[in-house]
Amino acid sequence: MSKNPSEDDTWAYNELRQLLLGPELKKLEELTERLESPEKFSSDIGEVLPQAMLKSAQQGEKLTEAMVPTVEEIVRLSIKRDINKFANALFPVIGPAIRKSISETMRQMLQSLNQVLEHGLSWQGLKWRIESIRTGIPFAQIVMLNSLEYRVEQVFLIHRKTGILLNHVKQEDSINHNADMVSSMLTAIGDFVGDSFDVDNRQELDSIQVGDFSILIEQGPGAILAVASRGNAPSSLRNIMLQTMEEIQTRLATELENFKGDTQPFDSCSEQLLPCMLQSQPGKQQKKLPLKIKLIWIVVIILFFYWIASNIYLSIQQQDYINLLQKEPGYIITQLSNEGDSISIKGLKDPLARDPRKFIALTTLNPEDVYLQFDPFQSLDEAFVKQRLVKMLNLPVNASMHLQHGLLAIKGFASEHKKNDIQLIAPLIAGIDNIDLSGLKSTIDLSPLNAPDSIELSVDINTGKLTSKGTAQSSWAKFAREKIASIEGLKSYDDSQVKGLFDISVFNAPASVSMTLKNKQLTITGEAATDWINSIKTVSRNYDEINEIDISQLQNSDERQLSATIESLQNEIILFDAALSFNYSANESFKRVADLVRKIIDSANKLSRPVKILIKGHTDSTGQFKDNVYLSLERADYVAQYLFNSGISPEYIAIKGMDAPVKKETSLDEQRYNRRVTFNVQR
Amino acid sequence: MIKMKVCMLGAFAVGKTSLVQQYVNSIFNEKYQTTLGVKIDKKTVNIDNRSIELILWDLAGEDEFMEVRSSYLRGSAAVILVADGTRAETLDIAIKLKNKVYSEVGEIPFILLVNKMDLIENWSIDQLTLKQLEKEGWNILQTSAKDSDNVEAAYQTLASQLMTEL
Numbered sequence: 001m002s003k004n005p006s007e008d009d010t011w012a013y014n015e016l017r018q019l020l021l022g023p024e025l026k027k028l029e030e031l032t033e034r035l036e037s038p039e040k041f042s043s044d045i046g047e048v049l050p051q052a053m054l055k056s057a058q059q060g061e062k063l064t065e066a067m068v069p070t071v072e073e074i075v076r077l078s079i080k081r082d083i084n085k086f087a088n089a090l091f092p093v094i095g096p097a098i099r100k101s102i103s104e105t106m107r108q109m110l111q112s113l114n115q116v117l118e119h120g121l122s123w124q125g126l127k128w129r130i131e132s133i134r135t136g137i138p139f140a141q142i143v144m145l146n147s148l149e150y151r152v153e154q155v156f157l158i159h160r161k162t163g164i165l166l167n168h169v170k171q172e173d174s175i176n177h178n179a180d181m182v183s184s185m186l187t188a189i190g191d192f193v194g195d196s197f198d199v200d201n202r203q204e205l206d207s208i209q210v211g212d213f214s215i216l217i218e219q220g221p222g223a224i225l226a227v228a229s230r231g232n233a234p235s236s237l238r239n240i241m242l243q244t245m246e247e248i249q250t251r252l253a254t255e256l257e258n259f260k261g262d263t264q265p266f267d268s269c270s271e272q273l274l275p276c277m278l279q280s281q282p283g284k285q286q287k288k289l290p291l292k293i294k295l296i297w298i299v300v301i302i303l304f305f306y307w308i309a310s311n312i313y314l315s316i317q318q319q320d321y322i323n324l325l326q327k328e329p330g331y332i333i334t335q336l337s338n339e340g341d342s343i344s345i346k347g348l349k350d351p352l353a354r355d356p357r358k359f360i361a362l363t364t365l366n367p368e369d370v371y372l373q374f375d376p377f378q379s380l381d382e383a384f385v386k387q388r389l390v391k392m393l394n395l396p397v398n399a400s401m402h403l404q405h406g407l408l409a410i411k412g413f414a415s416e417h418k419k420n421d422i423q424l425i426a427p428l429i430a431g432i433d434n435i436d437l438s439g440l441k442s443t444i445d446l447s448p449l450n451a452p453d454s455i456e457l458s459v460d461i462n463t464g465k466l467t468s469k470g471t472a473q474s475s476w477a478k479f480a481r482e483k484i485a486s487i488e489g490l491k492s493y494d495d496s497q498v499k500g501l502f503d504i505s506v507f508n509a510p511a512s513v514s515m516t517l518k519n520k521q522l523t524i525t526g527e528a529a530t531d532w533i534n535s536i537k538t539v540s541r542n543y544d545e546i547n548e549i550d551i552s553q554l555q556n557s558d559e560r561q562l563s564a565t566i567e568s569l570q571n572e573i574i575l576f577d578a579a580l581s582f583n584y585s586a587n588e589s590f591k592r593v594a595d596l597v598r599k600i601i602d603s604a605n606k607l608s609r610p611v612k613i614l615i616k617g618h619t620d621s622t623g624q625f626k627d628n629v630y631l632s633l634e635r636a637d638y639v640a641q642y643l644f645n646s647g648i649s650p651e652y653i654a655i656k657g658m659d660a661p662v663k664k665e666t667s668l669d670e671q672r673y674n675r676r677v678t679f680n681v682q683r
Numbered sequence: 684m685i686k687m688k689v690c691m692l693g694a695f696a697v698g699k700t701s702l703v704q705q706y707v708n709s710i711f712n713e714k715y716q717t718t719l720g721v722k723i724d725k726k727t728v729n730i731d732n733r734s735i736e737l738i739l740w741d742l743a744g745e746d747e748f749m750e751v752r753s754s755y756l757r758g759s760a761a762v763i764l765v766a767d768g769t770r771a772e773t774l775d776i777a778i779k780l781k782n783k784v785y786s787e788v789g790e791i792p793f794i795l796l797v798n799k800m801d802l803i804e805n806w807s808i809d810q811l812t813l814k815q816l817e818k819e820g821w822n823i824l825q826t827s828a829k830d831s832d833n834v835e836a837a838y839q840t841l842a843s844q845l846m847t848e849l
């Protein structure tokens with residue numbers, strides 16, 4: 001112990017302190033030691049830290065907020081120090097994340113590509129392309145905007161673990177049997193697919209598609225968002241869903257985590273779900289028109305086109321008619337107007353022009369729909385000028401006119417009087433500038449006719465008609481008739497009042513005949529054919545100059561020919577072989593005989609003479625008489641048959657078998673000569 | 684609104700679907716049409732002025748070849764185990780299913796329905812076994828989907844059990 005009091009005091013004090021505060025002091029010491037020893041202090045904090053952090057997290061986000069900068073710095077440092085470590089840690093997360101992102105992008109791209117392709121070539125597509133050009137918005141975007149014909153029908157917010165429906169929004173009119181069951185069924189399906197096909201547990205049911213109805217599913221850690229839509233859902237819907245999911249997930253993470261069946265905390269989600277209720281803008285939505293209205297539209301459109309077409313047709317027809325009128329000489333159209341189906345045409349018309357109503361028939365226009373009003377005028381069209389000329393000039397038939405470019409040329413013959421008329425009147429007619437009458441003659445030269453003094457000729461120069469009167473030799477009358485045609489200006493000739501003086505040349509006698517007329521007796525000598533002889537007999541009676549006709553010295557040439565032919569036939573002999581009644585070797589003779597027979601018959605008929613050809617058969621003197629007679633007959637008959645066969649009528653033929661030889665036989669030659677057939681013509 | 688997912692579990696043809704149908708739509712069909720996958724129904728139960736909506740997952744029957752998909756069980760608030768009184772083996776399956784639920788979903792409320800009570804004379808499950816299970820804390824009801832015996836009561840019991848847990 002210490003020697004001084006102060007030392008004592010201190011000691012005492014210490015003693016007292018020890019007595020009074022001993023245990024506390026020890027604890028205090030221990031505490032200080034704990035606080036001051038970093039090892040002990042950190043192990044103490046280590047013990048309470050996790051609990052403290054849990055508490056803090058339950059109370060709010062203060063701790064998290066406080067830690068954000070530190071954590072960020074940690075991450076930064078860690079990456080700086082060893083990037084591989086961090087990459088390895090993130091690897092399992094990044095892979096699926098990227099995959100999901102890429103596949104989503106691809107899907108969206110494909111969808112828009114499909115739509116672009118589908119609409120790119122259609123009529124609609126053309127419209128959109130024009131819209132794109134007009135507005136400057138890319139075509140693909142326009143397609144997207146217009147083709148999204150869809151409607152989200154219902155949105156389900158489902159508790160992931162239990163499949164219980166947490167919230168549900170739907171279109172007012174959409175049918176829903178039971179959202180609770182649907183939501184459970186959806187999770188069951190998800191589970192079923194996941195289980196059945198052993199898919200990677202990070203991949204989840206993403207969509208269900210039935211026809212144009214589809215359910216898009218967005219899976220969050222605690223909840224599932226399912227969107228049921230009809231039609232072509234836009235790809236943007238996916239993004240909206242993802243966003244909604246994230247929002248709900250962050251806001252209600254705890255409630256989702258601790259869900260025990262009470263859906264009330266999720267009632268507030270309705271508002272968050274609403275953005276998913278997309279639908280194509282009503283204006284752009286292509287509502288299917290009911291069939292009836294469609295039909296009415298079709299009919300209206302057809303009628304409209306019919307109306308247009310018929311109007312076009314009508315106006316074409318009207319134009320055709322107008323063209324016809326404009327082409328037609330003698331018309332000037334001054335005013336046209338259309339009133340509905342009808343057309344009114346005003347203008348000028350030459351009185352000589354054709355009736356305008358007649359042309360309507362050439363078109364399909366209804367005559368009642370065409371109103372015409374024409375005032376008269378004189379057209380200078382040459383056709384009309386000519387018509388007027390004809391009317392006014394009353395041009396003689398013997399003259400002709402020619403009009404060209406206002407020059408009127410008249411050729412032919414006209415009387416001096418007429419010529420004067422023309423000269424006076426023609427210039428007064430509109431459309432005539434000059435007149436040329438140099439080709440118009442007022443006299444016709446009749447000198448080529450060489451008419452005798454006893455003939456008086458008179459000619460009407462306007463008609464070209466020549467009349468002759470008086471007496472002249474018949475030969476002149478004939479000559480004049482032939483000559484008339486070659487005289488210019490003569491159109492017709494009348495010589496009915498010319499008395500012909502007789503002239504034997506009128507009988508047109510053949511050269512073999514010579515005629516003399518003396519004291520009214522006509523003597524004809526020489527030779528002529530039957531026809532001519534007959535005609536002269538009758539014709540001569542018409543002439544006063546002939547009282548008698550003497551043809552006693554006129555030979556009939558036909559008669560002479562007939563006699564000659566008969567003689568030739570009678571000289572023909574057809575020889576037969578002994579005892580034969582036929583003959584095959586005398587063909588030439590047979591033919592000649594047949595020709596002669598035919599000639600004889602013809603001539604006789606011409607001369608109206610009866611004729612009969614007797615065929616006589618002969619034999620030689622050998623053999624018995626009876627047989628010979630018979631043989632003669634047979635030979636004659638053989639020849640007759642030949643003639644019949646060559647077309648000669650049996651009425652002209654007679655046969656006879658002779659009983660006696662023609663000649664007395666002194667030799668075989670004479671005998672042969674007696675076996676014959678001969679001919680005899682009876683007239 | 685309180686909504687709860689409840690799974691119907693049990694061997695095939697024990698009458699799961701029939702029980703749900705009887706309960707929800709008051710229909711019974713003598714014809715057996717096996718359930719494929721899952722069929723979902725719902726019914727609102729009122730207890731003491733509180734209402735709870737049961738989302739009933741009627742799962743396809745369990746057999747040796749077809750295991751109940753555990754993913755269907757996920758999130759269940761309770762399960763209804765069904766056994767067929769006329770087939771003893773269906774009780775074994777029910778017990779196995781209960782264990783499966785416990786291991787995969789946790790210790791959630793459950794109830795065992797021994798069905799086809801109308802055929803009680805043909806039952807092969809004896810009452811002693813059931814008593815034993817009850818002693819172990821099982822909640823057991825004997826039902827008939829055909830006669831609608833205890834059907835309403837079964838769901839009511841389960842619902843009130845769920846209510847107390849809220």
Ligand SMILES: Nc1nc2c(ncn2[C@@H]2O[C@H](COP(=O)(O)OP(=O)(O)OP(=O)(O)O)[C@@H](O)[C@H]2O)c(=O)[nH]1
Pocket residue numbers: 693694695696697698699700701702712713714715716717718719742743744745798799800801802826827828829830
């Ligand atoms: N007698 C009688 N028959 C029943 C009863 N319940 C169900 N059944 C009959 O049993 C058969 C099977 O019934 P389900 O309800 O389809 O059985 P489940 O359990 O749904 O069968 P799975 O869907 O195949 O698993 C049917 O023919 C029902 O008519 C009951 O209480 N009494």
Ligand SMILES: [Mg+2]
Pocket residue numbers: 699700701716717718741742743744
């Ligand atoms: Mg079933």
